[in-house]
Amino acid sequence: MSPLRAVLGRELRLALRSGGGAGLGLAFFLTVILLVPFGTGPDPDRLATIAVGTLWIGALLACLLSLDRLFQTDFEDGTLDILALSPLPMEMTVALKCLAHWLTTGLPLVIAAPVLAITLNLPGAAAPWLIASLAVGTPALSFLGAIGGALTVGIRRGGLLLSILVLPLYIPTLIFGAATVRAAIDGTDPTPPLLLLTGLTLAILALAPFAAAAALRINLR
Amino acid sequence: MQMHTEKIGLFTVARGESGSGGDRTVRPRRFPHALPPPLPPGYAKTMALEFTDLCCSRAGLPVLTGLSHRVEDGGITLLRGPNGAGKSTLLRVLAGLLPPESGTATLDGIHLGSSRDAWTEAVAFAGHLDAVKPQLTVAENLRFWAALLGAAGIDAALDAFDLGALADRAAHACSAGQKRRLGLARLALVPRRLWLLDEPAVSLDAAATTALTRLVGAHRAAGGMALIATHTDLDLAGAATLTLSPAPPGITTGPARPDPFLADIAR
Numbered sequence: 001m002s003p004l005r006a007v008l009g010r011e012l013r014l015a016l017r018s019g020g021g022a023g024l025g026l027a028f029f030l031t032v033i034l035l036v037p038f039g040t041g042p043d044p045d046r047l048a049t050i051a052v053g054t055l056w057i058g059a060l061l062a063c064l065l066s067l068d069r070l071f072q073t074d075f076e077d078g079t080l081d082i083l084a085l086s087p088l089p090m091e092m093t094v095a096l097k098c099l100a101h102w103l104t105t106g107l108p109l110v111i112a113a114p115v116l117a118i119t120l121n122l123p124g125a126a127a128p129w130l131i132a133s134l135a136v137g138t139p140a141l142s143f144l145g146a147i148g149g150a151l152t153v154g155i156r157r158g159g160l161l162l163s164i165l166v167l168p169l170y171i172p173t174l175i176f177g178a179a180t181v182r183a184a185i186d187g188t189d190p191t192p193p194l195l196l197l198t199g200l201t202l203a204i205l206a207l208a209p210f211a212a213a214a215a216l217r218i219n220l221r
Numbered sequence: 222m223q224m225h226t227e228k229i230g231l232f233t234v235a236r237g238e239s240g241s242g243g244d245r246t247v248r249p250r251r252f253p254h255a256l257p258p259p260l261p262p263g264y265a266k267t268m269a270l271e272f273t274d275l276c277c278s279r280a281g282l283p284v285l286t287g288l289s290h291r292v293e294d295g296g297i298t299l300l301r302g303p304n305g306a307g308k309s310t311l312l313r314v315l316a317g318l319l320p321p322e323s324g325t326a327t328l329d330g331i332h333l334g335s336s337r338d339a340w341t342e343a344v345a346f347a348g349h350l351d352a353v354k355p356q357l358t359v360a361e362n363l364r365f366w367a368a369l370l371g372a373a374g375i376d377a378a379l380d381a382f383d384l385g386a387l388a389d390r391a392a393h394a395c396s397a398g399q400k401r402r403l404g405l406a407r408l409a410l411v412p413r414r415l416w417l418l419d420e421p422a423v424s425l426d427a428a429a430t431t432a433l434t435r436l437v438g439a440h441r442a443a444g445g446m447a448l449i450a451t452h453t454d455l456d457l458a459g460a461a462t463l464t465l466s467p468a469p470p471g472i473t474t475g476p477a478r479p480d481p482f483l484a485d486i487a488r
Contacts, residue, residue, distance in 0.1 A: 076350075077352060081352065082346065
Protein backbone atom coordinates (compact mmCIF):
# COMPACT_ATOMS: atom_id res chain seq x y z
CA MET A 1 0.00 0.00 0.00
CA SER A 2 1.37 3.38 -0.96
CA PRO A 3 1.72 6.13 1.67
CA LEU A 4 -0.86 8.25 -0.18
CA ARG A 5 -3.51 5.54 -0.06
CA ALA A 6 -2.59 4.77 3.54
CA VAL A 7 -3.23 8.34 4.70
CA LEU A 8 -6.43 8.74 2.67
CA GLY A 9 -7.77 5.33 3.72
CA ARG A 10 -7.03 6.05 7.37
CA GLU A 11 -8.73 9.45 7.26
CA LEU A 12 -11.86 7.99 5.65
CA ARG A 13 -11.92 5.09 8.09
CA LEU A 14 -11.58 7.42 11.08
CA ALA A 15 -14.32 9.71 9.76
CA LEU A 16 -16.75 6.87 9.12
CA ARG A 17 -16.18 5.00 12.40
CA SER A 18 -17.98 5.98 15.57
CA GLY A 19 -16.82 9.33 16.86
CA GLY A 20 -15.83 10.50 13.39
CA GLY A 21 -17.39 13.60 11.90
CA ALA A 22 -18.76 12.14 8.66
CA GLY A 23 -22.51 12.37 9.26
CA LEU A 24 -22.34 15.58 11.25
CA GLY A 25 -22.19 18.08 8.38
CA LEU A 26 -24.99 16.38 6.47
CA ALA A 27 -27.24 16.21 9.55
CA PHE A 28 -26.64 19.91 10.23
CA PHE A 29 -27.36 20.83 6.58
CA LEU A 30 -30.55 18.79 6.63
CA THR A 31 -31.74 20.42 9.85
CA VAL A 32 -31.02 23.99 8.71
CA ILE A 33 -32.70 23.62 5.32
CA LEU A 34 -35.76 21.87 6.78
CA LEU A 35 -36.12 24.51 9.51
CA VAL A 36 -36.02 27.53 7.19
CA PRO A 37 -39.63 27.12 5.84
CA PHE A 38 -40.87 27.05 9.44
CA GLY A 39 -39.11 30.31 10.13
CA THR A 40 -40.03 32.23 7.01
CA GLY A 41 -43.52 30.82 6.46
CA PRO A 42 -44.62 28.49 3.69
CA ASP A 43 -45.13 31.12 0.95
CA PRO A 44 -43.54 29.40 -2.13
CA ASP A 45 -42.46 32.65 -3.81
CA ARG A 46 -40.70 33.92 -0.72
CA LEU A 47 -38.95 30.55 -0.26
CA ALA A 48 -37.80 30.57 -3.89
CA THR A 49 -36.12 33.96 -3.48
CA ILE A 50 -34.09 32.87 -0.46
CA ALA A 51 -33.47 29.27 -1.60
CA VAL A 52 -30.06 29.83 -3.22
CA GLY A 53 -28.62 31.83 -0.36
CA THR A 54 -29.96 29.44 2.26
CA LEU A 55 -28.60 26.35 0.50
CA TRP A 56 -25.16 27.86 0.01
CA ILE A 57 -24.87 29.29 3.51
CA GLY A 58 -26.12 25.98 4.93
CA ALA A 59 -23.45 24.09 3.01
CA LEU A 60 -20.81 26.56 4.15
CA LEU A 61 -21.67 26.25 7.83
CA ALA A 62 -21.99 22.46 7.57
CA CYS A 63 -18.42 22.32 6.21
CA LEU A 64 -17.21 24.57 9.01
CA LEU A 65 -18.71 22.33 11.68
CA SER A 66 -16.20 19.50 11.47
CA LEU A 67 -13.13 21.54 10.52
CA ASP A 68 -11.77 21.92 14.04
CA ARG A 69 -11.31 18.14 14.16
CA LEU A 70 -9.24 18.11 10.95
CA PHE A 71 -5.88 18.42 12.75
CA GLN A 72 -6.88 18.77 16.41
CA THR A 73 -7.17 15.07 17.29
CA ASP A 74 -3.93 14.22 15.46
CA PHE A 75 -2.20 17.05 17.28
CA GLU A 76 -3.43 15.95 20.69
CA ASP A 77 -2.45 12.29 20.40
CA GLY A 78 0.97 12.91 18.88
CA THR A 79 0.13 11.60 15.41
CA LEU A 80 1.00 14.94 13.85
CA ASP A 81 4.59 14.70 15.16
CA ILE A 82 5.10 11.36 13.46
CA LEU A 83 3.35 12.52 10.28
CA ALA A 84 5.69 15.52 10.17
CA LEU A 85 8.67 13.14 10.37
CA SER A 86 7.33 10.73 7.74
CA PRO A 87 8.68 10.58 4.18
CA LEU A 88 5.41 12.11 2.94
CA PRO A 89 5.67 15.91 2.61
CA MET A 90 3.47 17.77 5.08
CA GLU A 91 1.77 19.58 2.18
CA MET A 92 0.68 16.25 0.69
CA THR A 93 -0.57 14.99 4.04
CA VAL A 94 -2.61 18.19 4.42
CA ALA A 95 -4.04 17.86 0.90
CA LEU A 96 -5.05 14.24 1.55
CA LYS A 97 -6.71 15.15 4.83
CA CYS A 98 -8.65 17.92 3.05
CA LEU A 99 -9.66 15.51 0.29
CA ALA A 100 -10.93 13.04 2.90
CA HIS A 101 -12.79 15.87 4.64
CA TRP A 102 -14.46 16.83 1.37
CA LEU A 103 -15.37 13.23 0.56
CA THR A 104 -17.04 12.77 3.94
CA THR A 105 -18.54 16.26 4.36
CA GLY A 106 -18.73 18.19 1.07
CA LEU A 107 -19.72 15.38 -1.27
CA PRO A 108 -22.78 14.27 0.78
CA LEU A 109 -23.95 17.90 0.72
CA VAL A 110 -23.64 18.04 -3.07
CA ILE A 111 -25.77 14.92 -3.33
CA ALA A 112 -28.36 16.01 -0.76
CA ALA A 113 -28.70 19.62 -1.94
CA PRO A 114 -30.93 19.08 -5.03
CA VAL A 115 -33.37 17.02 -2.95
CA LEU A 116 -33.51 19.59 -0.18
CA ALA A 117 -33.82 22.37 -2.80
CA ILE A 118 -37.32 21.07 -3.55
CA THR A 119 -38.46 21.95 -0.02
CA LEU A 120 -37.27 25.52 -0.69
CA ASN A 121 -39.10 25.66 -4.04
CA LEU A 122 -35.92 26.15 -6.08
CA PRO A 123 -36.88 26.15 -9.80
CA GLY A 124 -36.11 22.77 -11.37
CA ALA A 125 -34.02 24.30 -14.14
CA ALA A 126 -31.56 25.67 -11.58
CA ALA A 127 -30.99 22.30 -9.86
CA PRO A 128 -28.18 21.11 -12.18
CA TRP A 129 -26.40 24.44 -11.66
CA LEU A 130 -26.80 24.10 -7.91
CA ILE A 131 -25.14 20.68 -8.08
CA ALA A 132 -22.37 22.02 -10.32
CA SER A 133 -21.67 25.07 -8.18
CA LEU A 134 -21.60 23.05 -4.95
CA ALA A 135 -19.45 20.32 -6.51
CA VAL A 136 -16.94 22.92 -7.68
CA GLY A 137 -17.16 25.17 -4.62
CA THR A 138 -17.20 22.81 -1.61
CA PRO A 139 -13.63 21.48 -2.12
CA ALA A 140 -12.46 25.06 -1.67
CA LEU A 141 -14.34 25.18 1.65
CA SER A 142 -12.45 22.13 2.93
CA PHE A 143 -9.06 23.38 1.75
CA LEU A 144 -9.54 26.94 3.05
CA GLY A 145 -10.78 25.48 6.31
CA ALA A 146 -7.52 23.54 6.61
CA ILE A 147 -5.63 26.84 6.90
CA GLY A 148 -7.83 27.87 9.81
CA GLY A 149 -7.63 24.40 11.34
CA ALA A 150 -3.84 24.41 11.12
CA LEU A 151 -3.54 27.90 12.63
CA THR A 152 -5.76 27.04 15.60
CA VAL A 153 -4.48 23.50 16.18
CA GLY A 154 -2.64 24.35 19.38
CA ILE A 155 -5.64 26.10 20.94
CA ARG A 156 -8.12 24.11 22.96
CA ARG A 157 -11.67 24.84 21.87
CA GLY A 158 -10.34 26.83 18.93
CA GLY A 159 -13.60 26.36 17.03
CA LEU A 160 -14.79 29.93 17.49
CA LEU A 161 -11.47 31.43 16.44
CA LEU A 162 -11.46 29.05 13.49
CA SER A 163 -14.87 30.34 12.35
CA ILE A 164 -13.77 33.95 12.61
CA LEU A 165 -10.61 33.19 10.63
CA VAL A 166 -12.24 31.11 7.94
CA LEU A 167 -15.65 32.70 7.28
CA PRO A 168 -14.23 35.85 5.61
CA LEU A 169 -12.14 33.59 3.34
CA TYR A 170 -15.35 31.81 2.28
CA ILE A 171 -16.97 35.00 0.95
CA PRO A 172 -15.65 34.83 -2.67
CA THR A 173 -16.69 31.18 -2.98
CA LEU A 174 -20.13 32.02 -1.59
CA ILE A 175 -20.56 34.98 -3.97
CA PHE A 176 -19.68 33.11 -7.15
CA GLY A 177 -21.41 29.88 -6.09
CA ALA A 178 -24.69 31.62 -5.33
CA ALA A 179 -24.33 33.86 -8.42
CA THR A 180 -24.13 30.76 -10.63
CA VAL A 181 -27.47 29.41 -9.40
CA ARG A 182 -29.13 32.83 -9.40
CA ALA A 183 -28.09 33.40 -13.00
CA ALA A 184 -29.69 30.07 -13.93
CA ILE A 185 -32.94 31.13 -12.18
CA ASP A 186 -32.93 34.58 -13.84
CA GLY A 187 -32.37 33.03 -17.26
CA THR A 188 -28.96 34.67 -17.83
CA ASP A 189 -25.80 32.73 -18.66
CA PRO A 190 -24.55 30.93 -15.49
CA THR A 191 -21.22 29.91 -17.06
CA PRO A 192 -19.13 33.04 -16.23
CA PRO A 193 -19.66 32.87 -12.44
CA LEU A 194 -19.19 29.10 -12.52
CA LEU A 195 -15.89 29.50 -14.38
CA LEU A 196 -14.76 32.15 -11.91
CA LEU A 197 -15.72 29.80 -9.08
CA THR A 198 -13.73 27.00 -10.73
CA GLY A 199 -10.66 29.22 -11.08
CA LEU A 200 -10.98 30.31 -7.49
CA THR A 201 -11.23 26.73 -6.27
CA LEU A 202 -8.23 25.62 -8.34
CA ALA A 203 -6.11 28.44 -6.92
CA ILE A 204 -7.18 27.53 -3.39
CA LEU A 205 -6.45 23.81 -3.98
CA ALA A 206 -2.97 24.74 -5.15
CA LEU A 207 -2.07 27.22 -2.40
CA ALA A 208 -3.93 26.16 0.75
CA PRO A 209 -1.88 22.98 1.47
CA PHE A 210 1.32 25.04 1.59
CA ALA A 211 -0.21 27.63 3.93
CA ALA A 212 -1.72 24.97 6.20
CA ALA A 213 1.50 22.89 6.29
CA ALA A 214 3.53 25.98 7.21
CA ALA A 215 1.08 26.78 10.02
CA LEU A 216 1.23 23.19 11.30
CA ARG A 217 5.04 23.20 11.38
CA ILE A 218 4.99 26.34 13.51
CA ASN A 219 2.42 24.82 15.86
CA LEU A 220 4.46 21.62 16.25
CA ARG A 221 7.43 23.51 17.72
CA MET B 222 33.10 0.08 34.24
CA GLN B 223 35.04 3.31 34.43
CA MET B 224 33.18 6.54 34.93
CA HIS B 225 34.43 10.02 34.44
CA THR B 226 32.62 13.28 34.15
CA GLU B 227 33.10 16.17 31.82
CA LYS B 228 31.93 19.71 32.22
CA ILE B 229 30.34 20.94 29.02
CA GLY B 230 28.71 24.32 29.11
CA LEU B 231 26.30 24.38 32.00
CA PHE B 232 25.99 20.63 32.00
CA THR B 233 27.89 17.83 33.61
CA VAL B 234 28.28 14.86 31.34
CA ALA B 235 29.04 11.52 32.97
CA ARG B 236 30.48 9.00 30.58
CA GLY B 237 30.53 5.31 31.30
CA GLU B 238 33.18 3.39 29.39
CA SER B 239 31.30 0.98 27.20
CA GLY B 240 32.58 -2.55 27.43
CA SER B 241 31.16 -4.33 24.43
CA GLY B 242 29.33 -3.33 21.31
CA GLY B 243 26.06 -4.35 22.87
CA ASP B 244 23.94 -7.23 23.94
CA ARG B 245 24.86 -10.01 21.55
CA THR B 246 22.24 -12.45 22.73
CA VAL B 247 19.61 -10.72 20.62
CA ARG B 248 19.05 -11.52 17.00
CA PRO B 249 20.58 -8.64 15.07
CA ARG B 250 19.56 -10.21 11.78
CA ARG B 251 15.98 -9.14 12.47
CA PHE B 252 17.08 -5.53 12.43
CA PRO B 253 19.24 -5.12 9.35
CA HIS B 254 17.73 -1.67 8.98
CA ALA B 255 20.02 -0.11 11.54
CA LEU B 256 23.09 -0.76 9.42
CA PRO B 257 24.69 2.53 8.47
CA PRO B 258 23.77 3.70 4.98
CA PRO B 259 26.63 4.07 2.50
CA LEU B 260 28.04 7.57 2.56
CA PRO B 261 28.08 9.59 -0.61
CA PRO B 262 31.57 10.72 -1.61
CA GLY B 263 32.63 13.98 -0.06
CA TYR B 264 30.79 13.40 3.18
CA ALA B 265 32.66 13.56 6.42
CA LYS B 266 33.17 10.00 7.56
CA THR B 267 31.92 10.64 11.05
CA MET B 268 29.40 7.96 11.87
CA ALA B 269 28.00 9.63 14.93
CA LEU B 270 25.48 12.06 16.26
CA GLU B 271 27.13 15.23 17.43
CA PHE B 272 25.55 18.43 18.63
CA THR B 273 27.37 21.54 19.71
CA ASP B 274 26.20 24.55 21.71
CA LEU B 275 22.50 23.87 21.20
CA CYS B 276 20.34 26.68 22.51
CA CYS B 277 16.59 26.63 22.55
CA SER B 278 13.77 28.52 24.25
CA ARG B 279 10.18 27.56 24.83
CA ALA B 280 7.59 30.28 25.33
CA GLY B 281 10.38 32.83 25.67
CA LEU B 282 12.18 31.00 28.48
CA PRO B 283 15.57 29.45 27.78
CA VAL B 284 15.51 25.68 28.13
CA LEU B 285 18.69 24.55 26.45
CA THR B 286 21.64 26.86 26.96
CA GLY B 287 24.69 25.70 25.05
CA LEU B 288 24.38 21.91 25.17
CA SER B 289 26.99 19.74 23.49
CA HIS B 290 27.30 15.97 23.31
CA ARG B 291 28.41 13.18 21.02
CA VAL B 292 26.86 9.75 20.52
CA GLU B 293 29.17 7.32 18.76
CA ASP B 294 28.15 4.71 16.25
CA GLY B 295 26.26 2.07 18.22
CA GLY B 296 26.13 4.30 21.28
CA ILE B 297 23.30 4.97 23.69
CA THR B 298 22.92 8.08 25.79
CA LEU B 299 20.45 8.28 28.61
CA LEU B 300 19.12 11.77 29.24
CA ARG B 301 18.70 12.47 32.92
CA GLY B 302 17.57 15.49 34.81
CA PRO B 303 14.65 16.88 36.77
CA ASN B 304 11.34 17.85 35.18
CA GLY B 305 11.74 20.93 33.04
CA ALA B 306 15.45 20.38 32.44
CA GLY B 307 14.89 20.25 28.68
CA LYS B 308 15.02 16.54 27.91
CA SER B 309 11.90 16.55 25.73
CA THR B 310 12.95 19.83 24.15
CA LEU B 311 16.33 18.36 23.20
CA LEU B 312 14.64 15.32 21.65
CA ARG B 313 12.23 17.52 19.66
CA VAL B 314 15.14 19.65 18.45
CA LEU B 315 17.05 16.55 17.35
CA ALA B 316 13.95 15.11 15.69
CA GLY B 317 13.81 18.24 13.54
CA LEU B 318 10.45 19.36 14.92
CA LEU B 319 11.80 22.35 16.82
CA PRO B 320 14.48 24.50 15.22
CA PRO B 321 17.29 25.41 17.63
CA GLU B 322 18.04 29.08 18.15
CA SER B 323 21.73 28.47 17.78
CA GLY B 324 24.16 25.60 17.69
CA THR B 325 24.65 22.78 15.24
CA ALA B 326 23.83 19.10 15.07
CA THR B 327 25.18 16.54 12.63
CA LEU B 328 24.19 12.93 12.14
CA ASP B 329 26.58 10.89 9.98
CA GLY B 330 27.65 14.11 8.31
CA ILE B 331 24.09 15.30 7.66
CA HIS B 332 23.43 18.75 9.07
CA LEU B 333 20.21 19.39 10.95
CA GLY B 334 18.30 22.14 9.20
CA SER B 335 20.16 22.07 5.89
CA SER B 336 18.95 18.71 4.58
CA ARG B 337 15.61 18.12 6.24
CA ASP B 338 14.57 15.04 4.26
CA ALA B 339 17.81 13.18 4.83
CA TRP B 340 17.62 14.01 8.53
CA THR B 341 14.04 12.84 9.06
CA GLU B 342 14.79 9.62 7.17
CA ALA B 343 17.60 8.87 9.62
CA VAL B 344 15.60 9.56 12.77
CA ALA B 345 12.81 7.75 14.62
CA PHE B 346 10.99 9.76 17.26
CA ALA B 347 8.79 8.30 19.98
CA GLY B 348 7.47 11.15 22.10
CA HIS B 349 5.57 10.91 25.33
CA LEU B 350 2.38 10.66 23.26
CA ASP B 351 1.77 7.30 21.63
CA ALA B 352 0.20 8.49 18.34
CA VAL B 353 -2.34 5.68 18.64
CA LYS B 354 -5.81 6.14 17.13
CA PRO B 355 -8.40 4.71 19.54
CA GLN B 356 -10.94 3.99 16.78
CA LEU B 357 -8.56 1.67 14.90
CA THR B 358 -7.43 -1.78 15.96
CA VAL B 359 -3.85 -2.47 17.04
CA ALA B 360 -3.04 -4.05 13.66
CA GLU B 361 -4.71 -1.21 11.72
CA ASN B 362 -2.68 1.35 13.65
CA LEU B 363 0.56 -0.48 12.88
CA ARG B 364 -0.38 -1.18 9.26
CA PHE B 365 -0.95 2.53 8.68
CA TRP B 366 2.49 3.44 10.02
CA ALA B 367 4.06 0.59 8.06
CA ALA B 368 2.54 1.84 4.79
CA LEU B 369 3.46 5.44 5.54
CA LEU B 370 7.04 4.68 6.53
CA GLY B 371 7.54 2.11 3.76
CA ALA B 372 7.88 -1.03 5.89
CA ALA B 373 7.32 -4.45 4.35
CA GLY B 374 5.09 -5.86 7.09
CA ILE B 375 4.02 -5.50 10.68
CA ASP B 376 4.89 -8.98 11.96
CA ALA B 377 8.30 -8.04 13.32
CA ALA B 378 6.79 -5.02 15.08
CA LEU B 379 3.96 -7.10 16.57
CA ASP B 380 6.50 -9.65 17.82
CA ALA B 381 8.83 -7.05 19.30
CA PHE B 382 6.29 -6.14 21.98
CA ASP B 383 4.29 -9.35 22.00
CA LEU B 384 1.23 -7.66 20.48
CA GLY B 385 0.13 -10.63 18.36
CA ALA B 386 -2.73 -11.56 20.70
CA LEU B 387 -3.95 -7.96 20.75
CA ALA B 388 -3.78 -7.41 16.98
CA ASP B 389 -7.55 -7.30 16.41
CA ARG B 390 -8.41 -5.39 19.56
CA ALA B 391 -9.62 -1.80 19.16
CA ALA B 392 -6.98 0.53 20.57
CA HIS B 393 -9.50 2.29 22.82
CA ALA B 394 -9.93 -1.02 24.64
CA CYS B 395 -6.19 -1.27 25.32
CA SER B 396 -4.62 -0.29 28.62
CA ALA B 397 -2.12 2.56 28.86
CA GLY B 398 0.77 0.11 28.88
CA GLN B 399 -0.57 -1.74 25.84
CA LYS B 400 -0.93 1.55 23.95
CA ARG B 401 2.62 2.43 24.91
CA ARG B 402 3.81 -0.92 23.54
CA LEU B 403 1.90 -0.24 20.33
CA GLY B 404 3.50 3.20 20.05
CA LEU B 405 6.97 1.80 20.63
CA ALA B 406 6.41 -1.07 18.19
CA ARG B 407 6.57 1.57 15.45
CA LEU B 408 10.34 1.66 16.05
CA ALA B 409 10.66 -1.92 14.81
CA LEU B 410 8.97 -1.16 11.48
CA VAL B 411 11.65 0.62 9.50
CA PRO B 412 15.39 1.28 9.51
CA ARG B 413 16.42 4.40 11.35
CA ARG B 414 19.92 5.38 12.43
CA LEU B 415 18.96 7.36 15.49
CA TRP B 416 16.17 6.64 17.94
CA LEU B 417 14.88 9.50 20.05
CA LEU B 418 12.78 8.10 22.89
CA ASP B 419 10.97 10.27 25.41
CA GLU B 420 10.20 8.35 28.61
CA PRO B 421 9.67 5.06 26.74
CA ALA B 422 9.30 2.93 29.89
CA VAL B 423 6.41 4.90 31.39
CA SER B 424 3.45 2.58 32.17
CA LEU B 425 5.30 -0.47 30.84
CA ASP B 426 5.30 -3.65 32.96
CA ALA B 427 8.48 -5.61 33.67
CA ALA B 428 8.13 -7.89 30.64
CA ALA B 429 7.52 -4.99 28.29
CA THR B 430 10.45 -3.05 29.76
CA THR B 431 12.63 -6.07 29.05
CA ALA B 432 11.27 -6.17 25.51
CA LEU B 433 12.14 -2.49 25.16
CA THR B 434 15.72 -2.94 26.35
CA ARG B 435 16.04 -5.97 24.05
CA LEU B 436 14.80 -3.91 21.10
CA VAL B 437 17.17 -1.05 21.91
CA GLY B 438 19.98 -3.59 22.37
CA ALA B 439 19.28 -5.09 18.95
CA HIS B 440 19.17 -1.63 17.42
CA ARG B 441 22.55 -0.87 18.96
CA ALA B 442 24.02 -4.21 17.99
CA ALA B 443 23.23 -3.36 14.40
CA GLY B 444 25.09 -0.08 14.75
CA GLY B 445 22.18 2.21 15.59
CA MET B 446 22.28 5.07 18.05
CA ALA B 447 19.73 6.14 20.63
CA LEU B 448 19.03 9.07 22.90
CA ILE B 449 16.64 8.06 25.66
CA ALA B 450 15.10 10.42 28.18
CA THR B 451 14.17 8.35 31.20
CA HIS B 452 13.50 8.55 34.92
CA THR B 453 13.41 4.79 35.37
CA ASP B 454 16.53 2.66 35.22
CA LEU B 455 16.81 0.82 31.95
CA ASP B 456 19.11 -2.19 31.82
CA LEU B 457 21.36 -0.90 29.06
CA ALA B 458 24.99 -1.83 29.72
CA GLY B 459 27.56 0.70 28.64
CA ALA B 460 25.13 3.54 28.06
CA ALA B 461 26.46 7.05 28.55
CA THR B 462 24.53 9.51 30.65
CA LEU B 463 23.89 13.14 29.83
CA THR B 464 22.54 15.00 32.84
CA LEU B 465 20.60 18.14 32.10
CA SER B 466 19.88 20.76 34.70
CA PRO B 467 17.26 23.47 34.39
CA ALA B 468 18.61 26.74 33.04
CA PRO B 469 19.17 29.11 35.96
CA PRO B 470 16.88 32.15 35.94
CA GLY B 471 18.29 35.18 34.21
CA ILE B 472 20.16 33.22 31.55
CA THR B 473 19.39 34.29 28.02
CA THR B 474 20.11 32.26 24.95
CA GLY B 475 22.49 34.13 22.73
CA PRO B 476 22.65 37.88 22.24
CA ALA B 477 19.33 39.67 22.48
CA ARG B 478 18.16 40.65 19.01
CA PRO B 479 15.97 43.74 18.80
CA ASP B 480 12.69 43.05 17.06
CA PRO B 481 12.88 45.01 13.77
CA PHE B 482 9.13 45.58 13.78
CA LEU B 483 9.10 47.01 17.31
CA ALA B 484 12.20 49.06 16.51
CA ASP B 485 10.31 50.59 13.58
CA ILE B 486 7.39 51.54 15.80
CA ALA B 487 9.69 53.08 18.40
CA ARG B 488 11.31 55.30 15.80
